[in-house]
Amino acid sequence: MAGMIRKSLNEPEETRPFEEGKGRLDLVHLEAGGVGRAVFEPGWQWSKHVKPIVHTDSCEAAHAGYVLSGRIKVVMNDGQEEEFGAGDYMQVPPGHDAWIVGDEQCVVLDWQGYADYAKRQD
Template sequence: MSGLVRRTFDSPEETRPFEQGKGRLDLVNLDGGPVGRAVFEPGWRWSEHVKPIAQTDSCQAAHAGYCLAGRMVVAMDDGEQQEFGPGDFMVAPPGHDAWVVGDEACVMLDWQGFADYAKP
């Protein structure tokens, strides 16, 4: 068993900006993989601000995340969609678009899908 581990998003190991200044992904690395905190600014949409980086038709990352602030809609390629807000836990399989709802930044923690997210 390893000892205590402390990481902080105030000093992430990596930061990946989104297109057009619409937010960023901060990563801290743990033995089990990276944990990300993403800040999606009002007006952010995956298909506009990450698709040019990912170069896929829709987001192909699976996400297991928790919404800290703001609101976001996730729309699956098959048409299913759900809105998430503060306190909501989210599981989203690959094959989706997403966008911020309203004029508040959406802040999400993700334990699964950010290893290669928004990575050129």
């Protein structure tokens, strides 16, 4: 049995900034994958601030996470849509766009989809 592990998102092992200063992803690496905290600034939209980094038509990450603050709207490629806010668990499959709703910063913890999220593909 493995021992305890302590890592802090306040001291991330990696930080990936979004385009135009619209936020960042703080990431810690674990054997089972990454755990991340994304900070999305008002006006952030995946198709404007992450798509130019990853070069895919839509977000191809699957997300399992928890919204700590703010609101985010997710629209699937098939048209299904949902809005998530503080206190909500969110599970979102690959193939979507998303954007911040309102003027409040949105902070999301994710333990599934952030290992390769916003990873620069040049």
